[in-house]
Amino acid sequence: MNSQNLDNIDLRILEALQEDATLSNIELAERVCLSPTPCARRVRILEEGGYFRGRVSLLNPEKINLPVSVFIQVNLSHQVKNELEGFEGQISEWPEVMECYLITGDFDYLLRVVVSDLNSYQRFLEDKLTRVKGIDNIKSSFSLKAVQYRTALPLDHLKSES
Numbered sequence: 001m002n003s004q005n006l007d008n009i010d011l012r013i014l015e016a017l018q019e020d021a022t023l024s025n026i027e028l029a030e031r032v033c034l035s036p037t038p039c040a041r042r043v044r045i046l047e048e049g050g051y052f053r054g055r056v057s058l059l060n061p062e063k064i065n066l067p068v069s070v071f072i073q074v075n076l077s078h079q080v081k082n083e084l085e086g087f088e089g090q091i092s093e094w095p096e097v098m099e100c101y102l103i104t105g106d107f108d109y110l111l112r113v114v115v116s117d118l119n120s121y122q123r124f125l126e127d128k129l130t131r132v133k134g135i136d137n138i139k140s141s142f143s144l145k146a147v148q149y150r151t152a153l154p155l156d157h158l159k160s161e162s
Helices: 008-019 025-030 037-048 082-092 118-127
Strands: 070-077 097-102 108-116 137-141
Touching: 008 025, 008 037, 025 037, 070 082, 070 118, 082 097, 108 118, 118 137
Parallel strands: none
Antiparallel strands: 070 108, 070 137, 097 108
């Protein structure tokens, strides 16, 4: 199944589960105006089609003492396959790294790291990031506040025009 085969009911299912993955099949069926059996079948087809990467509970970073988000721009000394793979393999082992993107433009990677405070970030830099072979430059920017944070992907571009 590809995105062109999704109908409006499939899209409503995806939207509802992005909003609340804990919905029971009965609650989901009611929300998308289906009976439970066809709803469960559609969810299974969407799962088999790879539309879900997983189901998680999003924690409040303040409540678990991880209120500081740091955006880090990293330049490698050489953009060759083994250095890129080495960097990516190393940072994927660190739980503080919430996101990492290979970027075009002025730097090679953009990371989002969460820590409890500035001292924790300093330890992350000293004990982990600056020890990675091949890093040429690191720039850090601290988030003052999250203006917008979403986990649900927009689906309007997939809706059929009727």
